[in-house]
């Protein structure tokens with residue numbers, strides 16, 4: 001899916017004044033996997049949220065596959081899966097199985113089809129042992145894996161993932177990276193501080209102080225990021 005961002009500015013209420021979180025961001029993202037890197041507070045999550053239609057630009061537009069993220073948010077919702085940095089924020093149903101099934105609600109599938117797809121996803125994501133556990137009883141890493149499973153079961157065209165491996169052990173980090181970077185999987189916009197993971201994406205963008213300051217092959221963008229770091 002091609003993401004076209006034009007003159008994007010995002011603001012937020014900050015007491016008496018309005019803070020500018022992102023400004024003058026213009027780019028086209030059309031790689032299968034794109035890493036978004038940059039310092040804490042630079043605006044990466046804000047950019048991810050704008051692409052997912054989760055915040056309203058103060059200026060500019062974002063189109064995903066030609067759909068305006070503000071005016072055509074509903075059409076976009078089914079095609080785009082969003083993984084929040086804090087998985088507890090998106091794990092909402094009582095049990096693991098129900099949480100994964102929620103994604104498939106309202107799609108005209110029979111109960112049997114839903115059960116079959118959910119079971120397949122739970123096995124694939126090594127979550128079957130936890131299927132009947134209350135979501136809130138899972139560890140934070142297990143919740144992060146559940147959130148990914150619940151997004152991918154919906155077979156979105158684009159996954160926007162905000163630090164999806166931040167809570168995982170080495171084995172699961174590797175498995176999730178493999179899944180997200182799968183050539184046959186959905187397109188992925190990946191916010192990450194894991195520069196090795198960023199290096200494995202097709203393209204990267206560097207955000208600094210609310211501006212997109214570099215876009216290109218990950219090795220070049222990571223080198224530009226490293227130049228910004230104090231010696």
Ligand SMILES: Nc1ncnc2c1ncn2[C@@H]1O[C@H](COP(=O)(O)OP(=O)(O)OP(=O)(O)O)[C@@H](O)[C@H]1O
Nearest residue numbers: 012013014019021039040041042043044045046047
């Ligand atoms: N409601 C708000 N009011 C004021 N400032 C905000 C608000 N929301 C976010 N910010 C600021 O906007 C900036 C960008 O935040 P964002 O979460 O996009 O950063 P980030 O690059 O994802 O950071 P991190 O790597 O720490 O996750 C930060 O400085 C943050 O403090």
